Amino acid sequence: xxxxxxxxxxxxxxxxxxxxxxxxxxxxxxxxxxxxxxxxxxxxxxxxxxxxxxxxxxxxxxxxxxxxxxxxxxxxxxxxxxxxxxxxxxxxxxxxxxxxxxxxxxxxxxxxxxxxxxxxxxxxxxxxxxxxxxxxxxxxxxxxxxxxxxxxxxxxxxxxxxxxxxxxxxxxxxxxxxxxxxxxxxxxxxxxxxxxxxxxxxxxxxxxxxxxxxxxxxxxxxxxxxxxxxxxxxxxxxxxxxxxxxxxxxxxxxxxxxxxxxxxxxxxxxxxxxxxxxxxxxxx
Numbered sequence: 001x002x003x004x005x006x007x008x009x010x011x012x013x014x015x016x017x018x019x020x021x022x023x024x025x026x027x028x029x030x031x032x033x034x035x036x037x038x039x040x041x042x043x044x045x046x047x048x049x050x051x052x053x054x055x056x057x058x059x060x061x062x063x064x065x066x067x068x069x070x071x072x073x074x075x076x077x078x079x080x081x082x083x084x085x086x087x088x089x090x091x092x093x094x095x096x097x098x099x100x101x102x103x104x105x106x107x108x109x110x111x112x113x114x115x116x117x118x119x120x121x122x123x124x125x126x127x128x129x130x131x132x133x134x135x136x137x138x139x140x141x142x143x144x145x146x147x148x149x150x151x152x153x154x155x156x157x158x159x160x161x162x163x164x165x166x167x168x169x170x171x172x173x174x175x176x177x178x179x180x181x182x183x184x185x186x187x188x189x190x191x192x193x194x195x196x197x198x199x200x201x202x203x204x205x206x207x208x209x210x211x212x213x214x215x216x217x218x219x220x221x222x223x224x225x226x227x228x229x230x231x232x233x234x235x236x237x238x239x240x241x242x243x244x245x246x247x248x249x250x251x252x253x254x255x256x257x258x259x260x261x262x263x264x265x266x267x268x269x270x271x272x273x274x275x276x277x278x279x280x281x282x283x284x
Contacts, residue, residue: 035257038249046249052257061230062258065238066265072145072234073213076152080209081202084157088164089190103165106158114155118222121151125223137224144224144232151219156212160205167201168194203277210273214266235262 030042035052039045056062087106091099109117125147126136137144171194179189195202217236220226226233226241233241239262243255 031256032260035253035260037256038253040249040252044249048253052253053261055254056257056261059242059254059258061233062235062238062242064230065233065235068145068232069214069216069234072148072152072216073210076149076156076213077206077209079149079153080156080160081205083153084160084205085164085198085202087157087161088168089194091161092165092168103158103162106161108158109155110159112155114218115222117151117155118219121147121154122223125150138227141228141231144227147223148216148220148232148234151223152213152216155219156209160209163201163205164198167198171197199277203274206277207270207274211266211270214262214269235265 034042034045036049037045037047037052090096091102112120122137125143129136129140129143134140134143137147175193175197176189179193184192215236216234217240220232220234220237221240224232226237230238235258239255239258242251242258
């Protein structure tokens with residue numbers, strides 16, 4: 001039976017591999033080639049070497065978007081993971097009733113699409129700003145920044161909370177009981193026992209929040225659209241605006257080069273983060 005499965009396994013893998021190749025591998029390498037070209041369509045691409053990449057790092061809007069994205073990512077990663085971990089600790093207490101209801105309520109925002117969330121929060125934040133007499137999102141970069149933070153936290157906290165709950169529930173009771181016998185209080189038990197044992201969950205959650213923060217597009221488009229004057233424009237939206245909002249072969253190539261640089265940035269930063277947190281995991 002096992003030999004038969006090994007023999008016919010490639011047949012079952014082939015449809016998925018074909019779909020993955022058509023939907024990802026082929027477009028990726030085609031996009032990589034186009035980043036070295038000027039083009040309006042894939043059929044009239046003209047190879048120009050590294051010219052597009054030189055323009056990427058001379059484009060102030062791209063650099064501004066990068067630093068705005070970094071500032072957004074740092075704050076959102078910290079807030080999402082801290083709040084999600086605290087909620088997970090609370091909802092894994094044995095004496096708390098209705099934990100399943102709370103878990104469901106906190107997780108539900110993750111089921112709503114990013115565009116819908118963006119427009120919902122745009123209406124809410126603009127209503128609040130109008131009540132307190134502040135400029136609306138289209139003219140208020142500070143409100144736009146914190147609006148994106150609030151939106152990201154509201155959507156992602158519940159999802160990360162579920163991962164943290166799974167990690168906390170996998171901590172052996174013998175360890176917490178031993179800590180209690182040794183006289184450790186709740187705070188010491190959390191820092192010295194639970195936190196090290198939950199590091200695999202922390203690695204996953206930080207990785208997800210990091211990549212989600214850098215890749216954020218639809219919420220950014222719906223909530224602020226980069227306004228005012230591109231001050232709240234994140235990297236993904238900047239690439240979109242370069243490629244689609246401007247006409248001409250030069251802009252298409254520049255947009256494609258930005259996309260490649262963006263992809264490499266996310267990969268490098270994610271690998272550094274993964275290695276840093278994975279090295280702190282405790283082998284059970």
